[in-house]
Amino acid sequence: MRSMLVKMVLGCSLSLVFFFPNIALSSSGETTGTDRVIVEITDKEGNKETKSIPVDEVQPKSTFRISSSMRDQINILQPDYIRTIDMAQTTDKYTKSWSVNRVGTEWMKSKIASNDEEVIVAVIDTGIDYTHSFLRERMIDGYDFVDNDSDPMDEHFHGTHVAGIIVESTTANIKIMPIRALNHSGNGYDSNIAKGIHFAVDNGASIVNMSFQGNEYSEHLAQAIDYALSKNVLVVVSSGNLSDDTANYYPASEEKILVVSATDQTDQIASFSNTGHSIDISAPGVSVVSSVPGEKYAALHGTSMAAPYVSGVAAMLMLEAPTSSIKEIEKTLKTYVDDKGVTNWDPLYGEGILNVSNYKKYSLISSAVSASDYINLPEHSNVPLDKKWTILFNQVFSDDSTIAVKLYTENYEIPIKLTPNLANKKIMVAPIENYQANTDYLLEIQVKNGDKYLMRFTTK
Known part of the structure; x- marks a missing residue:
């Protein structure tokens, strides 16, 4: 028994x-x-x-x-693994942040044509106070993956602050999707963040902003990021706030996405900002004023504040060019920078500090390329920054004034140096200063009483 x-x-x-x-x-x-x-x-x-x-x-x-x-x-x-954000102070009164002028978003907003299109930015964070008067007209439905319900109310303050930066920096047809994946303490599991990414992509977001970090690499989170990229969704993340190398943190070490470091009011890299090989671009992240829950506002520090400036500008670029790939949007973003540190890319500023104060809807390049009375020459890419062009002709000219050559980038004509060698039927063309990296240029050639030519090229 x-x-x-x-x-x-x-x-x-x-x-x-x-x-x-x-x-x-x-x-x-x-x-x-x-x-x-x-x-x-x-x-x-x-x-x-x-x-x-x-x-x-x-x-x-x-x-x-x-x-x-x-x-x-x-x-x-x-x-x-658990990802987390940092804490900061709050204030009751709203004042326009210095960082808005530094990035130049007011100018860019004035140049964006109004239309019926919308671009959705998903903010995966601690949730958002969607009742806040500064934000509520921009909100669309989101989700709370911490409590598994459809109410992504912010029980912290971080996500509301991030959302406010995007709202202030963009036109009214940039919408915010609140996704709560971090709890009331600012901590969140990779599993919930990954669910948030999938939800954002599957529900129409064009950009995902993630202002948090963790120590360990996560294959699960990496797969979710890859899913977003495969659907042409731009992923923007903060570099982290520990004055350390981004290689030690995730997703800041992910080189397939846009990683943003933070700068201060003197254009120096913020003392807390992580830097490293994965940095793409920088933006203001010190004393940035934005919304927090309860109809209040806060001046916060952090790379968390820098990332949403990049997300907001990227959203407006998508509004203007809805068929662009995320690689094209990223490339355009990196042309609107103030190059700091060493020339071109560096591990502190990336390509430079975001600045769209010279943004214009219709550039000289766009209008010239579309002109029907020009002959378009083959385009060139990955052009060296010190490239000199040789223009060959099929006849000898006695007077170099017969040939007019101009060089443009965006809305500006670039000073050039011409070295004629008319006896050999050619002219050498070079800019007075080296070209900027990752930038579109247009070379215009006009022959007096003859044909007109355009050649577009892009630098490395």
């Missing part, structure tokens, strides 16, 4: 146990930096589901190793 009872109890136990591979635990019994793991559950029909569960549910002290042919199998993918 006793032997029979043992078999029955053991049989019941086996029917409740799944197969769990080992996972490394710290001395406290938790995975490093988190108390949850991301697992893939496969049922007996072969259907797979990815979930986040507490680590103590997948590795009890004693685990039976049994066949999973008749039961669900759980495969541990990775720890469910």
Whole structure:
């Protein structure tokens, strides 16, 4: 009778146990930096589901190793790491931030043609106070992946501040999608952030702004970012606030996305800003005034404040060029910068500090290229910054005034140096100063009483 009872109890136990591979635990019994793991559950029909569960549910002290042919199998993918934001002060009164003028968004907004199109920026953060009078006209439906409901109200303040920067920096047809993936303490699991990315992409967002960081690389989060990029959704992230190398943080170390460092009122890199090889561009991140919950405003510091300036400008570029790829938008963004630090790209400022104060809807390049009375020559890309052009002719000219040559970029004519060699039927053309990196140029050639030519080229 006793032997029979043992078999029955053991049989019941086996029917409740799944197969769990080992996972490394710290001395406290938790995975490093988190108390949850991301697992893939496969049922007996072969259907797979990815979930986040507490680590103590997948590795009890004693685990039976049994066949999973008749039961669900759980495969541990990775720890469910936690991303976080930093804290800052608040103030009750709204005043226009210095950073708006530094970035030049008021000028850009004045040059954006009004139309019926909309661009959606998803703010994956602590949620947003969508009732705030500064924001509510710009809000669209979002989601709360912390509480798993459709009410992404901000129980912190960070996400509301980030959203306010985008709202102030953009025209009325840039909409904000609030996605709550970080809790009231400013911390959030990768699993919820990844869900937020998928939700944003699947519900029409063109840009995802993520102003948070974590120490560990996350394959799960990287796959979600790849999903966004595959759908032509731009991902903008802050570099982090620990005066460290972005290589030590994620997603700041991800080179496939736009990573933003922070500058101060003197155009210096903020003392707290992370920098490194992944930095693409910089923007103001010190004493930036924006909205916080409860009809209040705050002057906050952080690379979290720099990233939404880039997201906002990118959204307006998309409004103007809705068929552009995210690579084209990124390239255009990097032309509207003030180059600081060493010439061209550097690991502090990236390509430079974002500045769209010279933005105009119709550039000389655009209008010239569309002219029907010009002959368009083949375009060139990856042109060296010190390139000299040689213009060859099929006849000898006695007077170099017969040939008129001009060089343009965006809305400006660039000073050039011409070196005629008319006896050999050619003219050498070079700018007085080197070209800017990642910039479109137009070379215009007019022959007196003859043809007119245009050649477009882009620098490295």
